[in-house]
Amino acid sequence: MIHSLIEVLRTLNQLLTAGIAITAFSLLIYALSFNLRERVTRSFATILACVTIVSVSEALSSVAESDFWRELWLRAEWIGIAILPAAYLHFSDAVLTTTGRPSRGRRKLAVRIAYFVSLGFLAALPLSLLVGPLVNTSRPAPHLQRTWLTNLFTVYYLLLSVVAWVNLVRAYRRTITKASRRRMGYLLVGSLAPALGSYPYLLYGSEFAQDHTLLFWLASVTSNVVVSFLLVLMAYAVAFFGVPWPDRVVKRRLAKWILRGPVAASTVLAVTTLARRAGERYGMPYNAAVPFAMVGTMLLLQHLITLSAPLWERILMIGSDHKDIERLQAIEERLLTSGDVRQLLEAILAAICDRLQIRQAFIVTLAPSGMETLIPIGDVDFLDKPNLAGEVLTQVQLNQENSCFEWGEFWLFPLYAENTAERPLLGLIGVKHPSEKHLDPEQAQALQVLVERAALVLENRYLQSEAFSSLEAFSPQMEWIRRLHARTRYDSSASFVPTEALNADLPPSENIARWVKEALTHYWGGPRLSQNPLIRLRVVQQALREHGNNPTNALRAILKRAIEQVRPEGERRFTAEWILYNILEMKFIEGKSVREVAKRLALSEADLYRKQRVAIEEVARAILEMERQATGEGQPSSNPAHVPE
16 A cells, blocks of 8 residues: 555656656746846746756656666756756845845855856766765665765755845845735745755655655655745746736736646646556557547647636736726727728628629728728729829819719719718728619618718728827837836836936837838828827927927928938939839828829839838838937937837
8 A cells, every 4th residue: 555655656756847847947938038138037047947957857867767867867967956056146146136236246256156166066077076876776766876075065055045045035125015025025935946846855865765765755746846836936926027018917928828838738748647657557558548648638728728718817917907907808809900991891892782783893991192992893993093092082072062973984982980070081982883873772771871881990990090099109108117117116216217227228119110101101191190109209309499399390300301311312213223212202292192103113012012111111210310319419318208219
């Protein structure tokens, strides 16, 4: 009975050791993926790498079939053990620095000396000085023999662990806010995991373990369970250091990764191992149940994680923010993308053709620069002719009071935004006359309903774009606030950090080119120009005085100046070297349609769009260069919304 229990505990210990290795490696990947510039994250990644080496080596040595491989893996384990004390001290120093207690030179010097000493111990490993040969006993587990240098390393290991723990206690005492103090407490407790789970205690307790085998395996299993929990707890606390994301985002990302990574992988490994060993017990070393168990467990776990996601996400976001998060998620699910709008309009246009029994129809959506989207049904090649948008818009203006008017062989139905004060024209539907040119009441009613639905779809999209433009205007402030939040999580004195210090870390915005495109699209007026985030650039703010404190005129002038920087020297021509400037001038300044510009420059529309993207990037680059000059020449900005270099 006792022997069977020991075998069960041995197997369970092997699975838990492998689980720790998987967890440490998974958390290492997670740490390397986010905010690696943070010193706390880098030092924590070093600790995880050491724990991974120790756990993987221990797991492989426990299943090795020969003494050679068993000794090899037990020696490899000491690579992580030797580096771990220095990494632990490095981590504690980084945490203490984050709380507003930077090193005056002594802690940094101690960390460097610790790494140097650890490398010295590591150099003694191949010479069998750090640890001796294999002690291959069946009870309770094989281990290496200790030497005089092992005793010295143990003192070094304990000394650095105590010093690191003292640094973490100091960091805990320096935190003030309730949330930061709670997380620092988690870190303080979780940091026990590396010290508890990495050192091979059989070096000093092998005789006791042989006499009390059952107690040894019970302690080993319990220790591995505790270490697994503490490792995750430590990773949770570290995940908040230096990241500008809200707490709910950090929690959700880490929880999702732990469930889909360590939990899923460890469970699959455990089920596969048990299936294989069950087969071996009945004389089938490898059976079909092994791959089926592996694949089935993985699929089932992923399905359960997906189904339970709303539950555990709600648990992570308990509090007053829960309703706000639900609103954001609902908005995300209900948003209409450009593809969604096109699909809806295509379906409406097809329904019109089916109901009226016609073969030609089209929907055009409009933008200030001209025709934006064309959705045709049937042969409508005649719509490719130049000046089509201008001709159609002229007809619409002449028939503003009519909900429908004739245009050649087509009926045109203007689509307006009814729920806005300006009531802008969003597009129009063109329907070829039916053969009899008369509609029965049912067809007329159906046509009216479908036209209203098309207008509603475009209006929804229009309102969304207005909302997005408003949000983009606040994005610099939001980025600044996020960075301030990250700085003040564990150091309240960071609230006094100058605005320039927070802005200095910001790279050139990835949205600059998109903002430039939106501003050029509404170059002669519109919300994408008047509410554009580029207005908050220093170079635009400096231009306000020259344009009567009108932000729109100032931004328009900066855009014009940037476009002129793209212009080659000499007289304007329609050659290859002038193509970028000509696209900017004709499409955005002169307001010509895509077809007109493409025809004038002898380009296909697809090629024109590619060249246009390059031209916009050149304008964005020119604006950023002007911003660098303005920032270098001006006084430090106090505007948190300033977009830096």
